[in-house]
Amino acid sequence: MVEEAAQASAGAPGPVPPAIVVMGVAGCGKSAVGIALAAALDVVFIEGDRLHPPENVARMASGEPLTDQLREGWLDAIGERIATSIGEGQGVVAACSALKRGYRERLRGFYGDLVFLYLKIDPATARQRVASRKGHFMPASLVDSQFAILEPPGSDERALTIDATRPVADVVADAVQLLANS
Structure with a gap:
């Protein structure tokens, strides 16, 4: 700690803040895990669902996939939010489905050192979780369309996969450990 402070005061670069995208289909726990992971890492949390334009929310609420x-x-x-946080020296965890490789590449265009945390879940569990949510715009009828376009991260992508059928605390503990070892 003292050495890091000395390096920072001498103009040497300090530790790079983490930039993590918690990804997966609706119902996998992106928001719950993202909030808890951001708290565990003491970084900013970005709720991707809040950044959808109203037109997208209306489409999804009516059962139309994007x-x-x-x-x-x-x-x-x-x-842009990720890049701004990193530019301000703040680590960040963002919740975003990032279902396709192209979507992840688009996000990496804003900050190339992103780590994706893929919350893997089966369709039946995802449908059950989405159906039991109250006050969310995403209907359970769209879960299958998300699985239909899902491209799990490849071995050549900077991504970690975690079984998201377990309790949030267990998923976050595993995520912290995996991130520390990556």
């Missing part, structure tokens, strides 16, 4: 084109502005808004 197209790649409709997601572009939303992904850009998340990417």
Whole structure:
């Protein structure tokens, strides 16, 4: 700690703050895990769902899946928030489905050192969780469309996969350990 302070005062670069995107289909726990992980790491949390334009929210609420084109502005808004936090020297955890490799690459265009935390879940559990949510715009009828376009992170991507069927505290503990070892 003293050595880090000495380096910072001497103009040497300090530790790089973490930039993590918690990703997966609706119902996997992105928000719950993201909030808890951000608290555990003492970094900023970005709720991706809050950055959807009203038109996208209305489409999803009516049961219409979003197209790649409709997601572009939303992904850009998340990417900009991530880049701003990192630019201010703050670590960040963002919740964003990031279902396709192209979406993840678009986010990396804003900050190339992103780590994706893929919360893996089965369709039945995801549908059950989404159906039991109160006050969220995403209906359970759209869960299957998310699985239909899901491209799990490849081995060549900077991503960690965690079983999201377990309690949030267990998922976060595993995430902290995996991040520390990555």
